[in-house]
Amino acid sequence: MRKKIVAGNWKMNNDLKATQLLIENLKGLTLASDVSVMVAPTFVNLTAALDTAATTPIEVIAQNMHFADSGAYTGEISADMLTAVGIKTVILGHSERRSYFGETDAILEKKTKQAIDKGLQVMFCFGEELADRKSGNHFNVVEHQLKNALFSLPETAWSQIILAYEPVWAIGTGETASAEQAQEMHHFIRKTIAAAFSESIAQEVSILYGGSVKPANAVEIFSKPDVDGGLIGGAALVATDFAAIVNAFN
Numbered sequence: 468m469r470k471k472i473v474a475g476n477w478k479m480n481n482d483l484k485a486t487q488l489l490i491e492n493l494k495g496l497t498l499a500s501d502v503s504v505m506v507a508p509t510f511v512n513l514t515a516a517l518d519t520a521a522t523t524p525i526e527v528i529a530q531n532m533h534f535a536d537s538g539a540y541t542g543e544i545s546a547d548m549l550t551a552v553g554i555k556t557v558i559l560g561h562s563e564r565r566s567y568f569g570e571t572d573a574i575l576e577k578k579t580k581q582a583i584d585k586g587l588q589v590m591f592c593f594g595e596e597l598a599d600r601k602s603g604n605h606f607n608v609v610e611h612q613l614k615n616a617l618f619s620l621p622e623t624a625w626s627q628i629i630l631a632y633e634p635v636w637a638i639g640t641g642e643t644a645s646a647e648q649a650q651e652m653h654h655f656i657r658k659t660i661a662a663a664f665s666e667s668i669a670q671e672v673s674i675l676y677g678g679s680v681k682p683a684n685a686v687e688i689f690s691k692p693d694v695d696g697g698l699i700g701g702a703a704l705v706a707t708d709f710a711a712i713v714n715a716f717n
């Protein structure tokens with residue numbers, strides 16, 4: 468079902484103590500009850516984060532996983548390892564995974580299939596680079612990212628998918644897509660999914676915006692009809708800022 472979601476992607480930040488402290492600080496703040504709140508600490512801190520968040524509505528999610536069941540993949544983490552510790556949602560396809568770690572659409576298709584098969588919910592990230600936006604190719608790039616990684620999924624898989632549109636030029640740069648640009652792309656994404664699958668799947672899927680969302684711009688971005696929330700990087704590392712973003716829905 469289409470839900471309001473605000474997720475914090477902590478990336479490679481926060482050691483054990485900082486992880487526990489940030490969640491403790493969030494506990495002390497009022498978080499809107501109609502918004503699903505998620506935080507994604509690093510792998511080594513997932514168990515501690517799950518313990519600290521246990522009595523709260525905050526869902527602890529993972530930042531990545533490998534597509535294989537198990538085996539000789541040094542440094543990697545499998546879907547079963549995540550579910551075994553109590554993780555229910557995994558971020559896949561973040562632009563930093565794509566650009567620094569060579570994750571292609573084909574790899575992401577495998578990862579997504581594996582996560583779905585293992586019962587995980589996938590927060591699938593995608594978005595164009597600055598050059599694509601400047602050349603007017605952004606719709607085409609986004610359509611291909613979705614098509615290449617997600618369109619081979621069965622219709623039933625869509626109940627386990629959250630989309631996160633993150634224009635690469637807006638991630639960590641302080642540059643945000645305008646609320647109109649976000650709405651325009653989110654509407655395009657819904658239309659693309661409706662054409663490939665069905666109108667009801669397109670209407671049910673939550674589409675988050677990510678890229679320099681801050682307390683100051685969240686209200687406007689979240690007010691758009693096709694924006695169902697945000698994937699937050701930098702501002703998710705400060706409890707009061709993250710809470711303000713969670714509470715930004717009208």
Ligand code: PGA
Nearest residue numbers: 638639678679699700701
């Ligand atoms: P940012 O990161 O909010 O720091 O731009 C967003 C993200 O990478 O998901």
